[in-house]
Amino acid sequence: MILLANSEAWPGFDKTVELLKLNACGIDAMIAGISEVEREIKVRSVGYGGWPNMLGKMELDAGVMDGTTREVGSVGAVPDTLPVAALAHEVMKRLPHVMLTGEGARRFATEIGFPVDEVLCEDSKRVWxxxxxxxxxxDERKAFPDIALAPLSRTITDPERVRDTTVFLAQDFAKGIHAVTSTSGWAWKxxxxxxxxxIPGAGFYADSRYGxxxxxxTGEMTMRCGTARSIVLALRLGYSLREAVDMAMEDLAQLKTGFLAGVVIHAIDAWGNHDVASFQCPQEIKYWFWEPKMANPEKRIARKYDLQHTT
Structure with missing residues (x-):
């Protein structure tokens, strides 16, 4: 077994560890943990503590992938719903679709008994x-929101450049490798x-055979490169995990136009290895890691990648 998550996963990482120790399915264990992250107001990139779009509305995204069946559930731009990773899981279990967005996702949530949640905290509303x-x-303040928003997207940057996501990756007792993600997305998007x-293949991908x-x-970059899927495909082709992640970073480095910023990759393989690497992130990146031989989960420092493969 193994569990890997980014640093914002702290409110729910221990819960997922405990469930994995009890031989819970990896997806169920990660959903339970990430739901705690979504409810934690101190985590400012996910759920209730996250940031709204340019109109002051929260739109939440999440994805779930079962690496054994390669089934996927995904939701995007969901309003009024806090446990969005759990909702993505229900899409996977109940519908023939992979993704629901916006009001359709909220309608589905209501149909299956999810409450309508208050998802914008007062501090986020004030800062927004x-x-x-x-x-x-x-004149624009008087007319808001009936103004052109596109020009603002070039001038407004989010607080502390928060474009982060909560990601959980696990290999469970049955050797199933799974992925779960959740985010409030780019502030003032x-x-x-x-x-x-x-987006399966871009922000997350899992295949129990490989990793x-x-x-x-910066999801705008990884969507262009299909980053998550490219790493798993490289594992299938026989590359080591480190090599696979470096190849994905090299692909990102080839982007020369469009919005370019930092990316952090979290990855595990079917043989118990893990790698977390940051690309063009000025700050130190940390992550959470656990495997059964450890007394407690550990917060570790990710390696930095550049074109010279500096670690």
Whole structure:
């Protein structure tokens, strides 16, 4: 068994570990843990503690993949719903579809008994408007939200450049390798924007035969490169986990146009190895790791990748 998650996973990582120790299915264990992250107001990139879009509305994304069956459930731009990873799991279990978005995802949530949740905390609402107000003229403030939003997407940056996601990867007692993601997405994003977190193959991918990968930070880049799937495919072709992650980073480095920033890759393979690497992230990146021989989960430092393969 193995469990890997990014640093924001702290509210629910221990819960997932305990469930894995009890031989729970990896997906069920990770859903239980990530639901705790989604409810934690101190985690400012996911769920209740996350940031709204440009209109001040929360739109949440999540994805789930069963690496043994390669079934996927995904939801995007979901309003008024806090346990979105759990909702993505229900899409996988109950529908012939892979992804639901927006009001359709909320309708499905209501049909299966999910409550309508308050998902915008007061602090996020305050920071959202204070930042937006600085960019608006007097006439625009009076007319808001009936103004052009596209020009603002070039000038407003999110607080602390928060484009993070919560990602969990696990290999469970049955050797199943699975992935779960959840995020509130890019703060002040254009309404309806989807990042990579709900996109299978870009923000997450799992195959129990080989391994799994999930990405955080700049989804606009990993969607262009199919980053998560490329890592698992490289494992299938016989590359080591480190080689597979480095190949994916090299692919990202070839992007020269569009919005470019940092990316963090989290990956595990079917042989018990793991790798977390950051690309063009100025800050130190940390992550959570656990395997059965460890007394307690550990918070570790990710390696930095550059074109010279500096670690």
């Amino acid at each position: 408007w204070e930042r937006l107000e600085r960019e608006l003229s007097t 254009y309404p309806g924007r989807l990042g990579d977190s709900p 799994a990968a999930a990405c955080t930070h």
